[in-house]
Amino acid sequence: MRSSNYLLATLKETPSDAEIISHQLMMRAGMVRKLASGLYNWTPTGLRVLRKVEQVAREEMERAGAIEILMPMVQPADLWQESGRWQDYGPELLRLQDRHQRDFVLGPTHEEVISELVRKEVSSYKQLPLNLYQIQTKFRDEIRPRFGVMRSREFIMKDAYSFHTSEQCLQDTYQRMYAAYQNIFNRLGLEFRPVIADTGSIGGNASHEFHVLADSGEDAIAFSDSSDYAANVELAEAIASKAEADPATAEMTKVATPDAKTIKTLVEQFGVAAEKTVKTLIVHAANEAGEREGFVALLVRGDHELNEIKANKLAKVASPLTFASEAEIRAVIGAGPGSLGPVNLPIDMIIDREVAVTSDFAAGANEDGFHWFNINWGRDLAMPEVADLRNVKAGDLSPCGQGRLDIKRGIEVGHIFQLGTKYSDMMKVGVLNESGKHQNLIMGCYGIGVSRIVAAAIEQNHDEYGIKWPNSMAPFQVCILPMNMHKSARVQEVAEQLYAELQGAGFDVLFDDRKERPGVMFADIELIGIPHVVVVGERNLDEGCVELKNRRSGEKTTVSIADVVAHLKA
């Protein structure tokens, strides 16, 4: 491709609404242009990268035995009513009506459509397992689209869906897809981690996210420093720091604490360590029928955070998790939220694992203006129900049993789920199995955010001059940069010759034939991040050479014209 026949569309200025580096660089490198909130045009350089990501995903899906199909973006509402998600999905599901006032949605995902296809096409276990995928445009009506294509409304996803008659068969495909995802992210040259994840609104049994590690990531991920264990912080199991509490060292004492309504003020005013305090949170309880009734107290250490996802899953807690109001707390306990604690608490309590191994701790006295100090379980009050209630922190013991946890930020670029029979039960997706009996199918689903990967890769691969593409994702592999070509017939001749040779050798080449100053051309090509630049200039030509510059390493090599192709191939 010659620059003169191309739309480079590079920008000198960073658009003011681009907050993160990938968004800034995608705008400046001429990869995307905003059409409206969360809607982007992919300009030529961006689309080239996008297509390369698609192709790697496609090849690995085929290798994993998945078969490509293409489902519509516009989906009939009745399928979503069948699955129950017409009600459950929330406003990210864009609903619309056609000219006949029939309801449709713009597909944010395709579980319903694939279920409809498979229940019509597949009738016997002999046709299974089946793993179907597509690379297709999705729409999610994000309330606040941001970070360019990182969180846009219209985006491109690779989504696959597998169907099985046995749990073992699902496990086999799940493992094969897990491996395919690792291959994809490895081939794309990304630093990533598979992470144990929540199954969220899609539902199901087990799930892994694939995160590209980057400081701008929206998710916090907990890693073992000594094993492969990684989990979304929201999901990571929190382990107690010791097997049992240390022995008590002092008598339980009631202390007047008129100005201490938070852990922070208690620590400051009374010199008690935060690790020796416990905070008590009151939430609506569930009765045995699962109905909302009464209240329950959740206790975590003063320096820890309640994990609401974990709390929400407890049988005694009403779902969705709802905190009691101050008025409700006063009515039930007789004290304000700043003075609560386990001693003489008139309602059920569940304490975090770490609270259970804390000795000599301070907590509110359930009486405004008073705390108990030196509380010890067993001695001062009976041990209540214990559960994993808190977010993990860096330095915690890893739940895998090896090492301690570190926490890093990640960008979710892939997500695989064991759905089980959630959709096939709702939508009656079944076959006759080997015993001749009807059986609803076990499903897996597997997504990759193709357009998001482009942004995530930039978060990991850039410097102050621009993008540093991994070879596999680069819009062009090589740029020929002739200096002052329009003043030198010799430069032009060699540049044209190399352009023909490199194209002939199968390289994806940009020939920067613009009438621009070399400085402008260097800046653009570094910004765009083409991995290899062949600089053709008068000085080196005197020795029959050109200069090769490696964008990632910065390394410069002088190579004879005849050796350029061989050198780049190596």
Next chain:
Amino acid sequence: MRSSNYLLATLKETPSDAEIISHQLMMRAGMVRKLASGLYNWTPTGLRVLRKVEQVAREEMERAGAIEILMPMVQPADLWQESGRWQDYGPELLRLQDRHQRDFVLGPTHEEVISELVRKEVSSYKQLPLNLYQIQTKFRDEIRPRFGVMRSREFIMKDAYSFHTSEQCLQDTYQRMYAAYQNIFNRLGLEFRPVIADTGSIGGNASHEFHVLADSGEDAIAFSDSSDYAANVELAEAIASKAEADPATAEMTKVATPDAKTIKTLVEQFGVAAEKTVKTLIVHAANEAGEREGFVALLVRGDHELNEIKANKLAKVASPLTFASEAEIRAVIGAGPGSLGPVNLPIDMIIDREVAVTSDFAAGANEDGFHWFNINWGRDLAMPEVADLRNVKAGDLSPCGQGRLDIKRGIEVGHIFQLGTKYSDMMKVGVLNESGKHQNLIMGCYGIGVSRIVAAAIEQNHDEYGIKWPNSMAPFQVCILPMNMHKSARVQEVAEQLYAELQGAGFDVLFDDRKERPGVMFADIELIGIPHVVVVGERNLDEGCVELKNRRSGEKTTVSIADVVAHLKA
């Protein structure tokens, strides 16, 4: 690909709602499945064909100098308000609102979005010409989607848009795209014709459609039997059959025709030739300001049809063309619609070119129950305004001056337009030109119905057993069909060996490894239309041979196992 790992999804029965052969065969061959009215899932075999068409279109676009981009499917309404099409487009434009009640459309085409992109990116004539294309999903809310993917609501289109500062530059690109379109359809092995077309609602100056010829086509196309001339029947210019009328041979006579209210009854009851009759149609007229006022008569020969598109373009005719009611006719003329004619007509008339050269003709007397016979222009009444008012008929002189017209049916698969400045004027898409002055850009646009081509190709390439794909579009190039493989280790061994060899040689191969009777396998493979079938059977193996069957020619050849690859390459 092994059939056992694939979703063949062939059907024995033809679905009852599939009216045309391509829809029937696409369903039976497992290429598409209907999700809802006008919405189709592309199953694996169909998607393979679709991708091959896409790839040919992409290669020819690149060769023609067009640059690939990707624009969103969801488009903000404000751009459509700017272009005026928010009001003009009609209900095929699906409108929707996002969660913030902002208006959007599902893009049926992308003139507005590309205009927005180019007006922001291009500021100087030096960046031009520019020709940008995409292969992307479109939505048109057809009132009656039908014929499968031939007229679906969601479909895939290749659309390109070019921008120029001079008319000559547009002409150059238009010619290059015209040639690219011919290359695409030639490479796909289709019998097609470029056809002079109406510019329709997209607007602009000149336009060609590309039609695949097929009896099921929705469009009638008029061709010269002696030149390249081809035009949509709606557009084809109708030429008079002679330079001037023959001399009069009889006196004009008033005849009582109480039972002749149509040309047909007049011909039957009075033995007059249909070519010697004229019918008179009354429509609402336009005054000089273009407002609807009064009536005007349009006269065509009794055996000809009024062309409403041509009539609608006449200055004296109110637009949109509206016929007078019988009551209006009686009020103005004093006779019913079956007794109208040019003699003593109290309103203006416009006559067709052929009427102007007709002598001794019969027409109504503007008096119920009476006709004049033997009317002759000049002698009996003055020659009124003459215009091209009728549809052409097979056998008419070609307007190109060479030969006569033939009429065939065609399926429109491509359409190229010279848009001029219609959009750039409305949306202010301009640059500073070489003289440093602001100039709105001249545009071209170029569409191909990628998904429709798949159906159109089947209309042209099928027999009673199924599809006969041209090589370039076939889902697989070769099928290995082993007979009773599960009973013969030798058959299995040779089939596996050929599968590996053919894949190694770069062929797209389907290995039909199902445990099915040979008859079932042959029927499926013929239905799907794979061009080359390698039949591996015990009998031929005795001589070290297999049978090659050509799906298109039906030819069968016995070839030694070692020669299969070479034979298929040739």
